[in-house]
Amino acid sequence: MTTIIPILGDQLSHGLASLRGSDLASSVVLMMEVAEETTYVRHHKAKIVLILSAMRHFAEELRGAGWQVDYVRLDDPDNSGSFTGEVERCIGRNEGSSIRIVEAGEWRVQQAIGGWRDRFGVPVEILSDDRFICPLPDFFAWAASRRELVMESFYRQQRRRTGLLMESDDTPVGGQWNFDKDNRAPPPRQRPLREPRRFAPDETTREVIALVEGRFRHHFGTLDSFALPVTAEQARALLADFVEERLPRFGTYQDAMLEGADFLYHSRLSTSLNCGLLTPIEVCEAAEAAYHRGEAPLNAVEGFIRQMIGWREYIRGMYWLEMPGLSEVNFFGNRRDLPDFYWTGTTDMACCADSVRNTRDNAYAHHIQRLMVLGNFAMLAGIDPAQVADWYLVVYADAYEWVEHPNVLGMSQFADGGRLGTKPYAGSGAYINKMSNYCKGCRFDVKKRVGEDACPFNALYWDFLDRNEAKLRGNRRMWQPYATWNRFGDSTKSEIRAQARRFLDSLEGAAPGWARAYSAATASGGEETGKSGRSG
Numbered sequence: 001m002t003t004i005i006p007i008l009g010d011q012l013s014h015g016l017a018s019l020r021g022s023d024l025a026s027s028v029v030l031m032m033e034v035a036e037e038t039t040y041v042r043h044h045k046a047k048i049v050l051i052l053s054a055m056r057h058f059a060e061e062l063r064g065a066g067w068q069v070d071y072v073r074l075d076d077p078d079n080s081g082s083f084t085g086e087v088e089r090c091i092g093r094n095e096g097s098s099i100r101i102v103e104a105g106e107w108r109v110q111q112a113i114g115g116w117r118d119r120f121g122v123p124v125e126i127l128s129d130d131r132f133i134c135p136l137p138d139f140f141a142w143a144a145s146r147r148e149l150v151m152e153s154f155y156r157q158q159r160r161r162t163g164l165l166m167e168s169d170d171t172p173v174g175g176q177w178n179f180d181k182d183n184r185a186p187p188p189r190q191r192p193l194r195e196p197r198r199f200a201p202d203e204t205t206r207e208v209i210a211l212v213e214g215r216f217r218h219h220f221g222t223l224d225s226f227a228l229p230v231t232a233e234q235a236r237a238l239l240a241d242f243v244e245e246r247l248p249r250f251g252t253y254q255d256a257m258l259e260g261a262d263f264l265y266h267s268r269l270s271t272s273l274n275c276g277l278l279t280p281i282e283v284c285e286a287a288e289a290a291y292h293r294g295e296a297p298l299n300a301v302e303g304f305i306r307q308m309i310g311w312r313e314y315i316r317g318m319y320w321l322e323m324p325g326l327s328e329v330n331f332f333g334n335r336r337d338l339p340d341f342y343w344t345g346t347t348d349m350a351c352c353a354d355s356v357r358n359t360r361d362n363a364y365a366h367h368i369q370r371l372m373v374l375g376n377f378a379m380l381a382g383i384d385p386a387q388v389a390d391w392y393l394v395v396y397a398d399a400y401e402w403v404e405h406p407n408v409l410g411m412s413q414f415a416d417g418g419r420l421g422t423k424p425y426a427g428s429g430a431y432i433n434k435m436s437n438y439c440k441g442c443r444f445d446v447k448k449r450v451g452e453d454a455c456p457f458n459a460l461y462w463d464f465l466d467r468n469e470a471k472l473r474g475n476r477r478m479w480q481p482y483a484t485w486n487r488f489g490d491s492t493k494s495e496i497r498a499q500a501r502r503f504l505d506s507l508e509g510a511a512p513g514w515a516r517a518y519s520a521a522t523a524s525g526g527e528e529t530g531k532s533g534r535s536g
Contacts, residue, residue, distance in 0.1 A: 001026060001097045001098075002026060002027070002028055002094050002095055002096050002097055003022060003023075003026060003027045003028070003096070003097070003098050003099070003100050004027075004028055004030055004087065004090055004091060004094065004096040004098070004099045004100070005018050005019065005022060005027050005028065005029045005030065005099075005100050005101065006029075006030045006031075006032070006083070006087055006090075006099065006101045007019075007029055007030070007031050007058075007102075008083075008102075008104060008105075008109070009033075009037065009051045009052075009054075009055055009275065010051075010105050010274060010275045010276055010400055011102055011105075011129075011276050012054055012055065012058040012232075012275050012276035012277055013131055013276040013277075013279065014061070014062075014065070014232070015131070015279070016102055016131070016276070017102050017127040017128065017129070017130055018100045018101055018102045018127055019067075022100060024066050024067055024068070027067070027068070027100075028068050028069075028070050028090065028094045028096070029059075029062055029067050029068065029069045029070065030069075030070045030072075030086065030087065030090045031055055031058070031059050031069060031070070031071045031072070032072045032083060032086040032087075033052055033055065033072060033073050033074035033079075034072075034074070034079065034080070034081055034082055034083060034085075034086060035074065035079070035081040035082075036081050036082045036083070037083075038074070038216065040108075041390055041393050041394045042216075042218075042219050042220065042394055043216075043219065043393075043394055044219065044220050044221035044363040044394060044395050044396070044397060045212050045213070045216055045219050045220070045221045045222065045223050045363075046221055046222075046223055046226050046228065046362070046363035046397050047221075047363050047396070047397040047399070048208075048212050048216060048219070049205065049208050049209055049212050049223060049226055049228075050228050050230065050271060050275070050363075050397050051275060052074065052208045052211070052212070053201075053204055053205040053208045053230040054230045054231070054275055054277065056071075056204050056208065057204060057230050057231045058231075059071045060204075061231075061232075070090050070093065070094060072086050072089075072090075074211065074215070075211060075215075082112075083109065083112060083113075084112050084115075084116065084119070087099065087116060087120070088119070088120060091120055091122065096122065097122055097123075098122050098123045098124070098125070099116060099120070099122060099123070099124045099125065100125045100127070101113060101124070101125070101126055101127070102126075102127050102128075102129050103126050103127065103128060103129050105129070105400055105401075105402045106400060106401040106402055107319075107320075107323040107324055107401065107402075108401075113126060114126075131276065131279050131280075132280070132313060132316060133158060133161065133162060133280060133281060133309055133313055134158060134161070134313045134316075134317060136317065136320055139154075139313075139314075139316075139317030139320075139321070140317070140320075140321060142154060142157065142317075143317070143321055148422075149318070149419070149420070150422070151310060151311060151314045152177070152178065152310075154310065154313075154314050154317075155177070155178075155306055155309070155310030155311075155314070156177055158309040158310055158313060159172060159177065159309070162281070162284070162309060164284050164285075164288055164305055164309065165288060165291070165298075165301065165302060165305060173291075173298065173302075174298045174302070178302070178306065179251065179298060179299035179302045179303060180303065180306075182251065182252065182299040183251045183252060183254050183255065183299055183300075183303045184255050184435075185252045185253055185255075185256060186256055186434055186435055186436075187253065187256035187257060187258040187261075187264075187435070187436055187437055188249075188253055188256065188258070191258065191261045191264075194245070195263070196238070196241060196242070196245070196246065196263050196268055197237060197238050197241035198227035199227050199228065199229050199230070199234045199237075199238075200227065201226060201227075204230075205226070205230055209223050209226065220343060220360065220394060220395055221359075221360055221361075221363055221395070222360060222361055224361075225361060225362070228268075228271055228397065229271070229272055229277065230277075231277065232272075232277045232278070234277075235269070235272035235277035235278045236278070238267075238268065238269060238272065239267075239269060239272075239278060239282075239283060239286055240286070242267040242268070242269065243286050243287060243290045243295075243296070244290075244295075246264075246265040246266070246267065247265075247267075247287060247290055247295075247296045247300055247301070247304065248290075248295065248296045248297065248300060249265045249300065250265040250266065250267070250300045250303065250304055251297065251299040251300030251301070251302070251303040251304070252299065252300065253265050254266070254303060254367075254368075255368045255435055256368075256435055256436065257351070257366075257368055257369060257373070257432075257435055257436035257437075257438065258436065258437055259350065259354050259436070259437055259438055259441065260354070262358045262361070262362055262364065263364075263366070264366070266366045267304070268364065269283060270398035271397045271398045273312075273398075274398045274400055274403065280308045280309060280312065280313075283308055284304075284305050284308050284309060287301045287304050287305060288301060288305065312403070315402075315403055315406045315407060316402055316403065318406045318410065318419075318420055319401070319402040319403070319405055319406050320402070322406070322410075322416070322419065323405075326405050326406065326409060326410070326416065327386075327389075327405065327409075328386075329385065329409055329410075329415040329416045329417070330384070330385050330386070330415050331414060331415050331416060331417035331418075331471065332379075332382065332414070332415070332468055332471065334379075334382040334383055334384055334385060334413075334415075335382070335384050336381060336382045336383050336384060336504070336507070337383070337384065337387065338378070338383050338384070338387040338388065338391055339381070339383075339507045341353070341356065342356060342374070342391055343356075344356075345357050345360060348442070348443045348444065349377075349442065349444065349455075349456060349457075350438045350439070350441055350442035350443075350444075351369075351373045351432050351436060351438040351439075351442070352373060352374065352377060354438065355369040355370075355373045355374050356374070359374075359395050359396070360395075363395065363396055363397035364396065364397060364398075365396070368435060370392070370396075370407075370412070371411065371412055371425055372425065372427055372431060372432065372435070373432065375388070375408065375412030375413065375425065376412075376425060376426060376427055376457070377456075377457065377460070378412075378413065379412065379413050379414065379424065379425075379426060379464070380426060380457065380460035380461055380463075380464045381460060381504060381507065382464075382467075382504070385408070385409055385413040385415035388408060388409075388412070388413055389404065389405060389408045389409050389413075392404050392407075392408045406420055411425060412425060417471075418475070422475075422477055423475055423477040423478055424472070424478075426461060426464055426465070427457070427461065428455075428457050428458045428461040428462075429444075429446040429455035429457040429458050429461075430446065430458075432446070432457065433446045439455070442455075444456065446458075449462070449495075449496055449499065450495045450496065450498075450499040451499075454499060456503050459496050459499035459500040459503065460500050460503065460504075462485060462488075462493075462496045462500075463496060463497055463499075463500030463501075465478075465481055465482065465485055466485065466493070466496075466497065469482065
């Protein structure tokens with residue numbers, strides 16, 4: 001009697017619920033590198049390397065701990081290409097009599113798992129993913145009790161649940177729950193003293209890099225500087241490096257952008273968290289300990305913990321609450337194609353060019369580059385939110401649908417009409433100028449709304465408000481920008497509309513290069529390309 005324990009590529013945790021309490025002698029751990037997961041969108045090369053290398057390292061750790069591991073490599077000639085196909089083959093190879101698995105992080109994978117009992121004719125035990133702090137039933141109960149699903153109230157509940165930064169059951173350390181007002185400083189004059197910790201590829205990772213460069217050579221991104229942690233030991237070393245070197249200034253500068261400074265004071269821990277090499281509670285406890293040792297200020301530690309147990313857990317709950325309908329939302333009815341510069345980085349807008357370069361080189365950009373530069377532009381320009389969501393899922397190494405969909409479709413694009421966010425995150429060039437040094441070297445003038453050298457964000461911002469007034473006028477947080485718009489004279493409004501139209505017209509058909517090749521390839525299928533879940 002053999003229990004098959006499938007472990008997915010984002011479940012690389014030794015404390016995983018399906019491993020706890022299982023008998024080593026009567027269990028087979030199944031780990032699968034499958035084509036379907038590498039190509040349902042054409043993931044950044046570094047994202048594929050990260051997951052495959054981390055999986056191979058984790059499998060070796062399991063073997064060292066005494067587990068029998070049935071590992072299927074991507075280049076196995078008998079690889080079926082799907083989770084379901086590999087589970088079926090594993091049952092046959094190992095005379096499997098039952099399946100024990102932790103619930104999937106993504107809707108489409110969970111739907112497949114839900115059909116295994118009938119397909120295979122064996123019991124399937126699906127366990128809750130208790131690496132997350134808030135169980136999904138608890139989140140659903142919280143959501144059902146609220147008229148508005150405001151993250152702040154959820155976050156306070158999470159603080160009480162965990163006891164993090166709490167003096168008593170209802171008294172937060174420092175006397176207040178949120179120090180966000182202290183965390184909005186413009187970029188520092190000097191870059192951090194050194195680059196964050198990097199991890200040179202070992203033999204296993206180099207083998208995966210060769211596989212990816214050969215099999216996925218046309219995918220977006222570069223592997224020239226791949227240095228992400230691929231083991232829990234490396235991830236914890238990166239955590240320690242962040243706590244010591246960057247956490248003290250993280251809070252103050254968490255929204256700042258500095259050209260060419262790809263990471264500033266950010267942690268880069270999201271890739272390790274989202275594939276299971278770290279757990280959110282150990283990360284939060286490390287940050288809290290730094291505060292109690294007097295090595296990091298409260299505004300930094302609270303802001304970091306809020307991202308971990310507040311926003312991250314809230315986003316996960318909203319994903320499962322809103323799926324599958326979340327994939328189809330388009331509140332503004334946007335239909336414009338994603339511009340080519342999202343793939344090439346070729347644009348005179350310095351903020352967009354640097355953010356795409358960072359994305360291409362590192363499969364990374366921090367949250368303000370994602371939200372207020374690339375996401376903001378897409379929403380202002382009226383880009384189809386499904387294409388925007390696909391792009392984010394492709395290009396970032398920490399992007400899984402459960403975290404990417406709510407962040408992009410809900411927060412960034414406001415495509416859900418305000419179910420997640422209380423207002424659109426729309427901004428003109430003034431915000432980018434305040435929070436970065438991008439505008440100083442840009443060929444566009446951030447102070448101009450119209451003219452050949454006017455910053456495109458300015459006219460696009462007001463044009464966005466104008467064309468969506470019927471949908472946004474009633475939003476209580478939008479009265480001030482609309483009051484300003486209404487003070488403009490008719491001629492000024494006409495100039496702004498014309499300026500925005502000229503710029504948007506220049507984007508039409510602006511995807512003859514990489515973006516069009518991407519769309520054509522995903523539509524045609526094949527080993528290297530596969531098919532996109534939506535845009536193909």
